[in-house]
Structures are given as C-alpha cells and as structure tokens.
Amino acid sequence: MEWTTDDRVSGVPGEVAVLSAYERRVLGALCETLLPPGGAIAPGAADLGTAGYIEALLGRLESRPRWLVRAMLAGFDLTALLGRPPEMFHRLDAEARHRWVEASRTSTLRPRREALAGLEVLVELAYASDPRVASLIGYDGAPLVPLDPAGPPPPVELPVIGYPEVVDARIVADVVIVGSGAGGAVAADTLARAGLDVVVLEEGPAVHRSDIVDHRPAERLFELYRDGGLTFTLGSPVISLPMGRAVGGTTVVNSGTCFRTPDTVLGAWEASGITSVGPDDMAPWFDAVDEVIGVQPVPEEVLGANGDVVRRGAEELGWSGGPIRRNIRGCHGHGVCAFGCPVDAKQAMHLSYLPRAAAAGARLFSGTRVRRIRIEGGRAAGVVADVLDPETGRRRGGLHVSARATVLAAGAIFTPALLARQHLARSSRQVGRNLVIHPGAGTTARFDEPLRAWRGTMQSYYVDEKLAGGVLLEATFPPPGLGYSAGSLPGWGRDKSLFALYPHMASIGSIIGDAGVGRVGALGRSGVAIRYSLTRDDAAKVLEGIAMAAEIFFAAGAVEVYPMLPGLPSIRSVAEVRYVREGRWRPSDLHLSAYHPMGSARMGASPAGSVVDPHGRVWDVPDLFVFDGSVLPSSCHVNPQITIMALAARMAARLADSLS
Template identity: 35%
Template sequence: METVTVQDVIVGSGAGGGVLAARLAEAGRSVCVVEEGPRVSKADFNQREGAMYNLLFRDAGNQLTKDGGISVLQGRCLGGSTTVNQGDCVPMEAAVLQHWRQHFGWGDWGGISDGDVQAAAERALAEMGAGPIAPEELNRNNRLMAEGAAKLGLKGGPLAHNRVGCVGSGYCMIGCAYDAKRGTLVAHLPRAEAAGARLWCSKRVDRVLLDGHRAVGVAGEGFEVRGERVFLAAGPIHTPGILQRSAVRPRALGRNLTLQPQAPIVARFADVVDFHRGIPQAWGLHSSLEVTAERGLGGFTLEPIAAGPAMTASLVPLPMPALRPLLAQYRHLAAALCLVPDRPQGRVIWGKGKRPKIDYRPSAEHHSTMIEAMKTAARIYLAAGALEVRVPAVGVPLVTSERDLSHLDRLPSRANDLPMISAHPQGTCRMGPGEDCVVGLDFRVRGFDNLYVADASLFPTSSSTHTMVPVMAMVHLLADGLGT
C-alpha cells in the first residue's frame, strides 16, 4: 500500500480541483491532487480523434445515459474537462444567483454578495488570460452564423475564451498542442506544482476514509492519501459515486442532475467553409437566452462548432451510400450546437460496478425548445446562404427553405433518434441550507467537518451555458472562506 500524507487532499484536477490546488498550495498548504486520468502535456496531443478520445475522455467519449441517448463528455486526464473543452468562458449571470437565493434557500449565502461572486469570476478569467474573441479571429463558420443572425435581426456576439496565442488548428476538444488554451493544465496546475503540490495521476479514488464525522483521507486500489481536509472535485457524475462508496448517502445524493443536452445541426454551402479550422464556438446567439430570477437559466443558445471527420461521420445517421456524398462536401459544411439549458430532472445511480447509471430523459419542454433552437439555427444558416440544412436525426427531411422548417416539427423525441451530447453536467450534490441538500452553504458535506465538494455538483440548477468559469468562481469563494 502506497501512502502519502499531506494537509489537503483534492480529488480531480479540472476546473474545481485545479484552481483549488493552486490556491491552497500557494497559501503554504501541503497538497496532493489525485487524478484518475493520465498525466498529459501538449506533447501528447497528436490531433488524431481516435487516439485522443481514448487518452483524454472518460470511456473514450462513450459515457452514456442509461438509454444511450446522450453522450456525457467528460475529460479524464490531468486538467479534467478544461483540457478538452472549447475554451468558452461564460460567467454565471446575476439573475441565476438571485434564482438560487430566492428559490433554493441561498438567501444571503453567509454574507457572500453578488459583487463577491462577480469578483471571483473576474479573478478566474484573469488567471486564464480570458477575453472576447476579436471579430477578425472568427472563422468562416462563426462568421456565417453572425451574418445570418444579423440579417434576421437576432442578437449575438463574440464569446470570451481562455486562449492566448491561438494558432487556429481547431483541435481544441482533443487537447491543445500549443498550450494556447489556458485550462487548469496550463494556468493553474503548474502553479500548484511550483508551490509544492503533488499531482498524482492515473490513481482512481474509490472512497473517502472516514473517522466518525471527519474525513481522514481517500483510498483507491493500492494507495491511500491521508490529510486534514478532503475536497471532492471529480465532477457531477463521479463525486456522488465516491460519497456513495464511502457510505455517505444523504437522500438527495445523485439527484437533481442537469445535463444541458445539446444537439448538432449541419448546413452545406456552395463554397468552402472549413468549419474544422479556426476557433470553434467563438460566437454565440444571445437573444434567445432567457435568464430571470424567477426561472433561472432558460431558452437556448447556438454556437458554431468544429468537428473532425471521424466525429462528423459518426454523428450523421445516414446509410453509408447517402453519407458518402455528404462527406465528400466536408469542407463545405458548417455546423452549430443547439444548447438548451434544462431543469434538474435526472439522477446518477452508483451500484457495485465502476460505471454509473445516468438516468436522464429530456423533458417535453426541453424537446419543444430544442425544435425552436433548430429552426432558428436553420433560418440563420439559410439567411447566410446555405444550400441545405440537415438535422442529424433519422427521418427528418432536408431543409432548403423557410417552407421546409415545418419538417423540424417532426423531430423525434425518443432516445437515440437524435444524437445528443452533454458537456455541462451539474447538480447531484446540491448545495443549500435544507435537509434535501447534500452540501451546506459552506461547501461542506452535510454532517462532516472537513469534507468538501468543489465542482459543478453543487449547483442547484444550470449555472451558465458553459460551466468552467462558474465552477472556478465557486472554488475561489470556497478558498476565500478557508482563509487562503
């Protein structure tokens, strides 16, 4: 049994664990970050889809909901999902926080003000060198969507990203080979390591070691890390699994899961688009989002994406003879993700195996909003000059004009009819003051003095259309509260 003893044990190295490691280590604490995935660096990122999905993603990108309908993408490598995201930095809007204060008992949140949350988000943005993508940096796919939206009078704008010195290769999602994307792998973990933190990779934490109401460390196969405080930042799918296996089982554990299911839409243009090159998700449609204190985050957003040939071919459910001519036009394709924030409705269930059951079905409300999102995306691409727009669902005809948009009303709602992905799972260890919450407003697991949760599990509802910055902001607030 290999045993390490430190002051602070952090499970996970993504947006939560990475930021926390830097904060605690730089405050002089001895820290060990335990990461299930491998230690990787830019030299490992060879820009090949198959090899990189195997290396960087949980289940090689095939972590699925119980009915197979949604791929829940999650990084499983040093830097976690911040190593494999597209770099979007979208802080939580004040109305979402108001929603939690009014409807989820956050109240004055122990004196944490809206200004404190905003300052924490700004700190997270500054640490990553984040800023809006300049108009001249938009690739053609993003420009087409911006131009089409402008013609229709819809409002959008460049998104902020954490990239510095981007060369525009387009492979952000399978690891940046240039260290231009400044996730925790680049912006935080080197700082933590320089301050003495140990980054222990390829170690899967099985459970928290408990002594009554105190955590004394974590354990996995052949190792233990002992410490004065334990912070779980394994993400909303796996943090509840660690608690479950540790016999910490509040009633709400694993419940209230939101996945923000997203679906792609593909357009074909007469001239070359090269949607796989340049900066993906650099522009977003803002006017369709609805953010209110009463309902939280709602509506939808559209973001032009990049996809390599393997991912593109795998997502379009045409028989091969029909797929070939479409793929022959690969350089003429444009694509966007329709992102629809959802309400908490799913559950993560951990049994004896090493994989969870993610029990989640999109609601009828989500489905109708998705249809609206796809119609809007189709209108925008048509306004930008697309020859045709395709929803990659079996049995939905091509859209070539406004008249055809009614085809999208036939968008099937059954699992596996439409390829959907989730990159922003949230909930499952809800934070709040009530007995129906897993974590108290001080980030501590209810009933434990020194066991904390520091990831998107905490959020009562969808925090933002991109969870990296809200998680980082929360962790800064946690670190502030710990006096570091």
C-alpha cells in the same frame, strides 16, 4: 492525392486484438456496407483497414467501454434475424446489408436504431481520421494563422508523480483533493497559496504537448476522454455524455468557452437562501479566474468561416450574439480544441491553475483512482486510492492519504458516485439526484461555396437571442468525423457524397437549460449508472434550437440544412423550418449529446434539500467538502467551466481560512 491499395494499413502502433473472430466479421461487414469503395471518395473502409484501426483504438480502452461496443456489434448483427429471410447481418449479401442499414436508421425498434447510430459514429470517426481520407477532402489540420517560424513557446513542465515513481505509499497532508479539473485545480491553487500542504490525486494521465502533436484527434479522443468518449446516459433518448480523464480534467478537452453565470441565475440561487453567490459577490471571483486563464473574445483572425457564417445569419435576423469569450493565449485556430490544444494556447488547468498550485508546493499525482473516503470517528480523514499502470490501467499499488480536510472534485458524475458507494451524506436523499447535463443537438448545413469550416476556433460565435427561454446556440465545428459532425448528418450516402461535401458544411451546437431530472448511482467498484430521460419541455427547447440554427443558416445563404429528425433528413428553405417546429416529435426522436454534467450534490441553504452548504461543506460529514460541478444548485444555462472555477475559488478560500 493518388490512392492505391498498397496504402492499406491495419491499425495504429500498439495494436492489440480485442475482438473475437465473429465480432471482427460483423465489424468488417458493417464497415464495407457503410463505406464501400468507389463514389465521391474512392477508397472504401475495407481498402483502408478501418476495421483494424477501430480494433486498435478499442485496445486502448478498459474492458467496460469495449464490452459496450461488442454488445452493439452482436446486437445489431442479430437484429437482421427480424428481416425476410431471417439471417444474421454479417451473412447477408452486400445489397441486403445496405437495405438493412437504411431500414435500421428509421426503425421503430430503438435498440436497433441506436446500435447502428453508435457503430456508425465509430466507423466514420476511424475512416475520416485516416490522413489519406482527410487529405482527399482537403483537411490538413493546419492552423488558420500560421505559426511563428521560431515555434510555440516552450511547453509547460508540470511536476506530476505517478506509477512507477509511486507504488505503495502513505502520505500526510493538510488537504487532499480528488480530481484535478475545473474545481480541483482552482481549489489546489487557492489552498496551496494560502500556505497549506495540498495533495491532488487524479485518475487520468498527465498530458504533455508532445502527446497531442504526435497523435491524430481520434487517438486523442481515446486517450484523453473517459472510456474513449463512449459514456452515455440510460433513458430516452440515449445521450452521449463525454468527459475528460486527465491531469487538468475535462478542461484539457473542452472547447474553451467561458461564459459568466447569468445574473438571473445567480440571483435565483441567492434568493433560495445560498449566501454570497449574488452577482456582486461573485464578480471578483470571476475577475480573478479571467485573469489567470486569459479569458478574451475570440480574436477576429481565428474566428474562421463557421463563426463568420453564423454571425452573418444572426445579424441578418437581428439576433443578439457575438464572438465567444475563451481562455486562450496565442490561439492559432487549429480547431481541434476538444482533442487537446497542440500549441498550449487553450489555458486548460494543466497549463494555468495546476502549475501555480505546484509552484506553491501542491503535490500532484496522476493515475491514482480514489476508491474510498476514509471515515474516522464520523469525520473524513483522507482517502485510499489505487495506483494504476498508465499502459494497462491495471492496479499496481495503493496510496493512503491522511488529511485534515478531504475535497471531492471528481466531477458531477464521479463525486456523487464516491459518496453513494459508501452511503455517505444520505440524510437529504439528494446525493446523485438533480443531475443537469445541458443536452443539445448539432445542426449542420451545406453551402454552395467551400467554407473549410474546420479552420479557425472550434467554438467561435454564440447566439443568445433565446437564452431566457433556455436555448443557447454556439457555432461549433470539429475536425471531420468527430463530435457533432459525426452524428449530425443523415449518413454520408452510399457513395460518400455528403462526406465529400464536408468542406461546404457549417455547424451549430445548441445547449438547453434543462430541468435536473437525471440521476447518478454507483455501479460496482468504480463504475457509474447515469439515468436521464428528456422532459417534453426540454425536447421542445431542443427543437427550437434546431429551428433557430436552420433559420440562421438559411439567412446566411445555406442550400440545405440537416435537422436529423426521423422522416426529415433535410430541409431546403426557411419555409420548411416549420416542419421542425410543428412536427409531433418525441424525445426519443432526437439525436443528442451533452457536455455539462452538474448539480448532482447540490449546494443549498439547509440540510433538508441539499448535499453541501453554501461553502461546499458536506452537511452530514465533518471535514468533507465538494468543490466541483456537482454543487451547482441548478442549470447555469451557459457553458459552466468558469462558474465551477469561480465557485471553487470562493469555497476553497473559506476552507483555507478555517484551516489556517
């Protein structure tokens, strides 16, 4: 495509000025430095108005995540005062800025390194998702299998109520459920089908297929993820921990991978005294979930080049693995599963369990953020929620729900925060503790031949050779500039040469079965603080995952692999993989992201060491239940969504029996 400066744009519809003139100057200087004009891809960030686009995206967020970006901008700008001569970054000339950026990548000053890393992800995301840039590398977002000319089946119309249909109201129900994700949706279906009057309150917006089709993946990130995906743990290293915030919860934006909990894990939970969670007890619950959400192995025609490469490498090494089981019906391989499925193939909760629940009479509310649990006479009696304006996020009214049972399913970060804010369930002192997140690294490799690995299922092939050692690998390739790809290359090169080679890249993500060392606490009226420091044992597992990914890629014929370790930006042969294994790396050297929070209100056999009993009942508070990822007693070692769903179905069935 011929590109001219007349194509310049400044942002997206609905643009709002949210940065000060100073912050705009810093952002502009950073964009120009990271992505100057010329080189392998002609337009620079300044030519395309990337800074304006970033500001427009930030305009869609609430003030807290925006504040984080503003702090990173000012912080990074000021770090240059440590240079010679001392000067703020945005005041340096182009050459000095470039040198400062390069030195910052390997700086021993963590805030300097991490502020740059965070801002670089944002700049690359905005630049790469510009359709003019995407088309220069051949990305068109087309599915691998052509769509039926008659179009996809009609969209699912889910009856959801929100502002302005509801402003202030008092509602009475049998059960109120907080959150509509994997746990909340399955619970709503089970309880409503048992004949109970169920109300589901969800903070996020309702999602319709047309919202997904009409927006770029980067914009969907800012719409469907909490805080635009800018959620992190505090500790060493800082870990990105994105979560969904929508009707359907994180399942709307997840990759659709469905692993049953390994028998060894269920056996350990059972051995700890938790009744009816052994492999035989859980099998029927998993069967039922599989049926509702259409779990099946990725069909061969949508496995895509990324899955092919990983399969080839794993088979060459004789390692066990296979096409991933996913919740899909009619998948065409668009490869954008983590930004909402444009053809409703991925059977997220808003397309599977919630319509069933609604058909059985459950009432679903969007844009309603539960503020507190109502406690009357020592028992849970319902909740109080703020009704939010979907355009501004501002409070417009209040919803009081009275219920015989209150179910928390706000996810493993916000459920413990709700409990902690009101000092509930404190006797075991375990609320918010034992947080597991499955941290992992993305490892990218370059091949001679073009792969266009974005075509096909985003997460396609697994390698479980070392699952018993806590390392699971999954071939995962997101659209350009998003997800693993953004943080798993050592910069794009000043001439954007690495980015121009994106069609030649393949990528693997690792999942580590970590120790539950994280901790969640409530912060202010609705915020949270997530503390997590990677242990040395878990850091060793991450490094083993990177080394295994590199071995798979070299076995499949890769030219170069990017382990993203300080001083080791790339390796070029299988012999060099030993540098990954033998290096003296610290946890803070690792670039990590995590997608599976769990365990922060764990279930157990006795009130002494757990927050809920084996059926999700909060030990300390009658009529209060937790049915989400918080209850997992430990890491499940695999992607957790169907573990959460199967446990929620089992716990909700028990609750239905007790209320009927």
